[in-house]
Amino acid sequence: MNDVITNILNHRSIRHFEDKLLTDEQISTIISCAQSASTSSYIQAYSIIGIKDKEKKRKLAELAGNQGYVENNGHFLVFCADLHRHEIIGEREGKNVIPTIESTEKFMVSLIDASLAAQNAAIAAESMGLGICYIGGIRNNLEGVKDLLKTPERVIPLFGMAIGYPTKITDQKPRLPLEHIYHEDQYEQNREVYVKQLQDYDNLISSYYEKRTNSVRNDRWTDQMAKMLEKQTRMYMKEFVQKSKMDLQ
Known part of the structure; x- marks a missing residue:
């Protein structure tokens, strides 16, 4: 077993961080690792928004259900499905790309691309001695998140990732066999x-x-x-996705 596998198998969510910001070099390295993930047909249908502004972190924490670790961490990333750039590409190249980028297939590609990039970022951060926690709570109020982050049409914030120096290491939950x-x-x-x-x-x-x-x-x-699963939550998602001009077919 090598160090990479040991690092991956040692993963657990971290929700308590030191009051210490990541350096720009650390952030750049993590994002570069995210970009090194596989991407379907080289489409790179995602974007990552890093949050440094304290007030925006505070607001995101509120939108995510008052999760303190969204506000208090070394850095916070928001991973987005992004087909906005591909609409611009179509305009620049004089091609009608709209039916394709509004298809369920390309919507799925954008979700998969963003997820692959995020897991690369997580592994990179943990290999640097940092802890991470995925934050699905930002989908509690995506309208509020889009307004805060000023994301255009065809861009959907999917989840966040809190990164920082752990102050408390929790037990690792056993996975399914x-x-x-x-x-x-x-x-x-x-x-x-x-x-x-x-x-x-x-x-x-x-x-x-x-x-x-x-x-x-x-x-x-x-x-x-x-x-x-008995509780119906975030049931507005289909309408929100369609309003964002993604997954219309």
């Missing part, structure tokens, strides 16, 4: 096997919480997921 995630040659559809894997994972997670909280909690993962 490999055999439940990884299928060979075809999808495993033996329901009895599938459910047994979930039950085993529930037992593992319950033990994890009992140990972590001195028996105050013994949550099951499937119960957590069912309760979360």
Whole structure:
């Protein structure tokens, strides 16, 4: 096992950071690593907005559900699906690109490109001794986020990433067993096997919480997921995406 694999397997979300800003060199390195990620057909359909302004961080934290670590970190990044530049490219080159960039396929490409870039950024930051936490909460109020960041049409802020020097390292939550995630040659559809894997994972997670909280909690993962998914949240997203002139076909 090499250092890269050890670093990846050691990942956990960090929500407590020192009051210390990243240097411009660190930021540049992290963004360069993000740009080195694979991109479908070289389209590079994403943008990254770095937030240094304290008031904007404070406002983003509020929009994300009053998450303190959105405001208090070494640097904050917002990853965006971005087909705005491709509209401009079409105009410059005299080509009708609108039907393509308004397709579901290119919308998916923009999401995938942004996600690949973000994970590269996360691995780079962690390799530098920094901690990161993905922030999906910015999608609680995307209208507010777009207004704050002044993003144009065909640009959608997807998620944030808080980066900084950790002050508190939390325990690593166990992931689903490999055999439940990884299928060979075809999808495993033996329901009895599938459910047994979930039950085993529930037992593992319950033990994890009992140990972590001195028996105050013994949550099951499937119960957590069912309760979360039962609540309808951010149901405005389809309308918002369409209003942003993305994924119209």
